[in-house]
Amino acid sequence: MSDPEMLSVPREARSYQGASAGVVTRVAAAVVDALVVAAALVGSYAALVGVRFVLEPRSFRMPDPSLLWSVTLFIGYLVLYLTVAWWMAGRSIGDHVWGVRVTSRNGGRLGLVRSFARAVTCAFFPVGLLWCAVDRDRRSLQDLALHTSVVYDWLPHPSAREGSGRSAG
Structure with a gap:
């Protein structure tokens, strides 16, 4: 990474650039993402x-959403x-707030299939991210299964080492 690119990264964070993110950062990013999704749902x-209300103002009643729905x-x-x-970006809003990016094991961008598989495993088995607290390389169960990594990256765009194309998986 060139020195001009790193000028946008806070001095204190530069030594962590590219390092694996730990459990606290991942949980904090996940909480932000859950709040974003909850806001979208509301x-x-x-x-x-x-x-x-606009379509049936006279017979309008507030819908009562079930817990299952x-x-x-x-x-x-x-x-x-x-x-x-x-x-599309390698990071969600929560990832952006906490300065992390999700990459393939070699540092490249995730393809659509792998992004979907990781999203499904994170949504249905969120406790799997806690594994990075005991893994010496800070990998969650999702990372191990799908060959992904979560690294600190404060740059606004994927770094040059990631390449420019999207893979299928």
Whole structure:
């Protein structure tokens, strides 16, 4: 990485650039992502209420969402959000806030299939990320299964070592 690129990275963070992220950073990023998805879910509910009110104002009643539908939609939104974020940018909003990027084991960008598989495993088995607390290379169970890594990266774009193309997996 060239010195001009690193000028945008805080001096204190430069030594961590490219290092594997630990469990605290990953959990903090996951909490931010869960809040983003929850906000999207609340926004969708508000939009549904608004549309139903406009279409049937006289017989309008507030919809009562069931817990099952709420959890199902939350997981669906989470998988879609994480898949698109990791595939397109290599990071979600939570990852961006905490300065990490999800990469393939060799440092490249994730393809659509691997992004989707990682999103599904993270949504349905979030406890798997805790494995990075005991793994000496700070890899979660998702990282081990899908050959991915989560590294500190404060640069606004994927670094040059990652290449420019997207792979299929």
